Amino acid sequence: xxxxxxxxxxxxxxxxxxxxxxxxxxxxxxxxxxxxxxxxxxxxxxxxxxxxxxxxxxxxxxxxxxxxxxxxxxxxxxxxxxxxxxxxxxxxxxxxxxxxxxxxxxxxxxxxxxxxxxxxxxxxxxxxxxxxxxxxxxxxxxxxxxxxxxxxxxxxxxxxxxxxxxxxxxxxxxxxxxxxxxxxxxxxxxxxxxxxxxxxxxxxxxxxxxxxxxxxxxxxxxxxxxxxxxxxxxxxxxxxxxxxxxxxxxxxxxxxxxxxxxxxxxxxxxxxxxxxxxxxxxxxxxxxxxxxxxxxxxxxxxxxxxxxxxxxxxxxxxxxxxxxxxxxxxxxxxxxxxxxxxxxxxxxxxxxxxxxxxxxxxxxxxxxxxxxxxxxxxxxxxxx
Numbered sequence: 001x002x003x004x005x006x007x008x009x010x011x012x013x014x015x016x017x018x019x020x021x022x023x024x025x026x027x028x029x030x031x032x033x034x035x036x037x038x039x040x041x042x043x044x045x046x047x048x049x050x051x052x053x054x055x056x057x058x059x060x061x062x063x064x065x066x067x068x069x070x071x072x073x074x075x076x077x078x079x080x081x082x083x084x085x086x087x088x089x090x091x092x093x094x095x096x097x098x099x100x101x102x103x104x105x106x107x108x109x110x111x112x113x114x115x116x117x118x119x120x121x122x123x124x125x126x127x128x129x130x131x132x133x134x135x136x137x138x139x140x141x142x143x144x145x146x147x148x149x150x151x152x153x154x155x156x157x158x159x160x161x162x163x164x165x166x167x168x169x170x171x172x173x174x175x176x177x178x179x180x181x182x183x184x185x186x187x188x189x190x191x192x193x194x195x196x197x198x199x200x201x202x203x204x205x206x207x208x209x210x211x212x213x214x215x216x217x218x219x220x221x222x223x224x225x226x227x228x229x230x231x232x233x234x235x236x237x238x239x240x241x242x243x244x245x246x247x248x249x250x251x252x253x254x255x256x257x258x259x260x261x262x263x264x265x266x267x268x269x270x271x272x273x274x275x276x277x278x279x280x281x282x283x284x285x286x287x288x289x290x291x292x293x294x295x296x297x298x299x300x301x302x303x304x305x306x307x308x309x310x311x312x313x314x315x316x317x318x319x320x321x322x323x324x325x326x327x328x329x330x331x332x333x334x335x336x337x338x339x340x341x342x343x344x345x346x347x348x349x350x351x352x353x354x355x356x357x358x359x360x361x362x363x364x365x366x367x368x369x370x371x372x373x374x375x376x377x378x379x380x381x382x383x384x
Contacts, residue, residue, distance in 0.1 A: 004383045007054050007068070007115050014066060015111040017056035020140055024132035024380035025050045026118035027174040028206055028342050029333045030183055031299050032277035034266075034307060036168025037224060038231070038244040039189040040274040043196075043281055044170055045376040046178025047204065051116035051126070052383075053093075053133035057141055058109035063097065065090050068115040078109050085163045092127055093134035095162030099154050100135070105142050112137060127163070128171035131155040132380045140382070148177040148379065149191045166221055167335075178379035185281040189245060196284040198376050202328065203350035204342065207321075207357055208370040209313040211338030219337045223266055223309060230267035233258050244270045262308075269307040273299060293329030293344065300331035309336030313365055317341045320360040326353050 004021045011019045025046040032042035058064065063081075066073040067089055074090045076082070081098050085091030093114070097107050112134070118126035132155050139145055146154065152172040159165045159172075169188055178184060182195040198204075227244060234251045235241040241251070249271055256264045276295045283291040300318050304310035314332040318341055321330040326349025333342040345353045354371040362368045 002050075002052055002115050002117055004052055004054075007052050007113060010068065010115075011054040011056065011111070011113040014113065015056060015064070017111060019054035019056040019111075019113065020137070021052060021054045021383045022133050022136040022140070022380065023050050023052050023383055024129045024136065024175045025178060025377050026126060026129045027171060027178070028204060028340070028374070029170065030342060030344070031280045031296055031331070032170075032273060033299070033303050033309065033333070033336065034223060034227065035245070035270055035273050035277065036170040036186075036188045037166070038227060038270050038274075040243070040245040040270065041185060041187060041277040041281075042168075042170045043183050043185045043277050043284075044174040044178075045183045045198065045204065046174050046379055047206070047374045048377045049116075049118040049129075049372075049374070050377075051114065051118060051129040051133045053137040054113040054115075055137040055141065056111050058111055061109045063094075063107070063109060064111045065093055066111075066113045068113065078107050089130075091163045092130045092158070093138075095158030096131050096134045096155060097138055098162050099158045100138055100142075103154070105139075105144060107138055108141055110138070110141055127159060127165070128155065128167075128175045131158055132172060132175040136380055136382065149173065151380075152176040153191075166224060174379070176380050178377065180378045181376050183281070183284060183376065185277070189243075194281065196281050198284070199287060199289070201347050202289065203345050203347045204374040204376065205345045205350055205354050205357075206333075206372045206374055207317050207341045207343060207354075207361070208372075209311070209317055209338055209340065209361075210367050210369055211311055211313045219309075220335055223307060223336075226260070226263045227266040227270055230256075230259050230263040233263070234267075245274060247271055265306040265308070269302045269309075272302055272306075276302075289328045289344070293327070296329030296331045296342075296344070303332055303336065307336070311336075311338050313367065314338065314341060316364055317357070317361055317369070320364065321353075321357055324353050324356050325349050 328344035
């Protein structure tokens, strides 16, 4: 995470005001991909990559947003926000402001400085971190607050309704509700969750393939439509199946022949992934790292072959990790079609593992990856 003292100094220099500073982390998903919008289970952890938002009030009724990452400042009228996004970085904080206004909040004029180190397009949820940090910042000026699960839902709406990305709830939820040194098993139906401690001897090694993806691009919504089409077939035979969360592998065996082949495979992934995710949490709670690693391996194969959500580079990264000392489990994480792999590695081997994996990947693909040794961090909060 960037140094908040540096951001405070930058904000003072730009806006001649002393800001309050809020932080929201990115996340890595240990297991459970494309199950969230099927009201299923996911198991992410917040990480020590984050977005910082510095905010101070203004008296002119303007919302002035400055992004240090983009080196760009944008100004808006607080009482007349644009009605929808424009495919610009400012859509994410503006979307949050728009949703809060719809909830009856009157956002005053403010200056906001944004600075983050969550890699863009990596599958580590830079957008959710930006939304959640912005939400806490805006709410602070309105002397308002929401419980973490409610805050997450509001930020998800900002991305769905304003930005136009049809994401599930996971990214915003873990950014708002994460806990240091823990993974979080989330039931995306009712937003109930349980925390599972990550042992001290386990490191999160995140390997960026350097292939970028976009949740609002074509592949993600196509996979979602295919999954929902499969659910509709099952629901036509069996009541009480509004989402693939409610379907079983037996349902798929009975009625899969009525589905388009791609829809069948997407459903196979989602249904089996829900089962794996719950089992993975149980394994983590009892400290069975071998079983957790096995489930992660199965999850990657399903994601790659059945969901077709991987890519050559990600499959290569996972394959190259398999015989390196210290590996517990490896798989592609996030929305897919590029981004990062998550590798659970014995802490004592993490540095050597990261170096070896990076060298292998560069030699095979010609791409120099970014590899980070991370830990599970706390969810969004104000920095004193």
